[in-house]
Amino acid sequence: MDSDRLVKLLQQVRQRKVSVPYTVGRLRHLPFEDLGFAKVDHHRALRQGFPEVILGEGKQPKEIAAIVRAMRRQRMNVLVTRVSADKMARLKRLTNGLRYHSAARAVTWVGQPIKITGKGTVLVVCAGTSDIPIAEEALLTATMMGNRAEKLFDVGVAGIHRLLENRSRLDAASVLIVVAGMEGALPSVVAGLIAKPVIAVPTSVGYGASFHGLAALLGMLNSCAAGVTVVNIDNGFGAGFAASLINRV
Numbered sequence: 001m002d003s004d005r006l007v008k009l010l011q012q013v014r015q016r017k018v019s020v021p022y023t024v025g026r027l028r029h030l031p032f033e034d035l036g037f038a039k040v041d042h043h044r045a046l047r048q049g050f051p052e053v054i055l056g057e058g059k060q061p062k063e064i065a066a067i068v069r070a071m072r073r074q075r076m077n078v079l080v081t082r083v084s085a086d087k088m089a090r091l092k093r094l095t096n097g098l099r100y101h102s103a104a105r106a107v108t109w110v111g112q113p114i115k116i117t118g119k120g121t122v123l124v125v126c127a128g129t130s131d132i133p134i135a136e137e138a139l140l141t142a143t144m145m146g147n148r149a150e151k152l153f154d155v156g157v158a159g160i161h162r163l164l165e166n167r168s169r170l171d172a173a174s175v176l177i178v179v180a181g182m183e184g185a186l187p188s189v190v191a192g193l194i195a196k197p198v199i200a201v202p203t204s205v206g207y208g209a210s211f212h213g214l215a216a217l218l219g220m221l222n223s224c225a226a227g228v229t230v231v232n233i234d235n236g237f238g239a240g241f242a243a244s245l246i247n248r249v
Helices: 003-014 020-027 044-047 061-073 085-092 128-144 167-172 188-191 208-221 236-248
Strands: 079-081 099-101 106-109 122-124 150-153 175-180 199-200 228-230
Touching: 020 085, 061 079, 061 085, 061 106, 079 128, 085 099, 085 236, 122 128, 122 167, 122 236, 128 175, 128 199, 128 236, 150 167, 167 188, 175 188, 175 236, 188 199, 188 208, 188 228, 199 208, 199 236, 208 228
Parallel strands: 122 150, 122 175, 175 199, 199 228
Antiparallel strands: 079 106, 099 106
């Protein structure tokens, strides 16, 4: 339950449009619902403006389905990250109405219309096509959290003219998420061109000495361009969430 719906419910009680027992039932599972194997944080939308996000990696389909059903009973919008196609096939047999975003490897269910709360546009910039799954995760997260989100893919430093051709789109964005593997140079280039917050996402894409994204992570942490903030390797979700918080201000 988010703040808007809580205010509406309390107004209905005051106007005697709904009963007190009904309201108690609606609020019974705040702040969390204990499913035995998981405690679903129904209070998170009130605290942070977006419901709890389910990490699909490491969970069995039946566990994901149970958490999804608990959130759906509260009419929460649902985002499940890191879900393989095989796991989604099994998940569909356990609960219906889910949408699979194959590029982002994520699952959504929208119980309430997504309200645009972001003040501007979140632009997700991606270095190469191998980085797209992480970029799509960031893009989907920002969209689900109520932002106008756009993408600019395959504009890495190996062909810098591709990025410079889109300079106007960089300038128009309020917050930029820049995703890159290999040596992770793209966020530094982007941050050196604009006066906007840049959230850098290192990916595990690259040859041996990239050390599964460590080279990109260290390169981004040591960026000489001011205004670069770095999330963990392959953490597109974290970048999308952070960009959304920035974009609300």
